[in-house]
Amino acid sequence: MPDHKTPACDCGYEVSATDEAGRVEEIRAHAREAHGIAFSVEEALLVLLRSELDVSRDSSESGIRQRRMSQGGTP
Numbered sequence: 001m002p003d004h005k006t007p008a009c010d011c012g013y014e015v016s017a018t019d020e021a022g023r024v025e026e027i028r029a030h031a032r033e034a035h036g037i038a039f040s041v042e043e044a045l046l047v048l049l050r051s052e053l054d055v056s057r058d059s060s061e062s063g064i065r066q067r068r069m070s071q072g073g074t075p
């Protein structure tokens, strides 16, 4: 599944803002409106970072493995 973003929220909500400050505000607004949770800026940042870390770890690992496999033999 290429180009699929990991949702920032467990309920499947994805942020659409492109800058970090916008994402933080979006997460905070979503948590408050959809879940009744008041996130601090720090908590919203943690949620964002965690979802971004999962995405990059996933894609870089499988990317490296696939590249190694397809190169395979000696040049």
Ligand SMILES: [Zn+2]
Residues within 6 Å of the ligand: 009, 010, 011, 012, 013, 030, 031, 034, 035
């Ligand atoms: Zn949610």
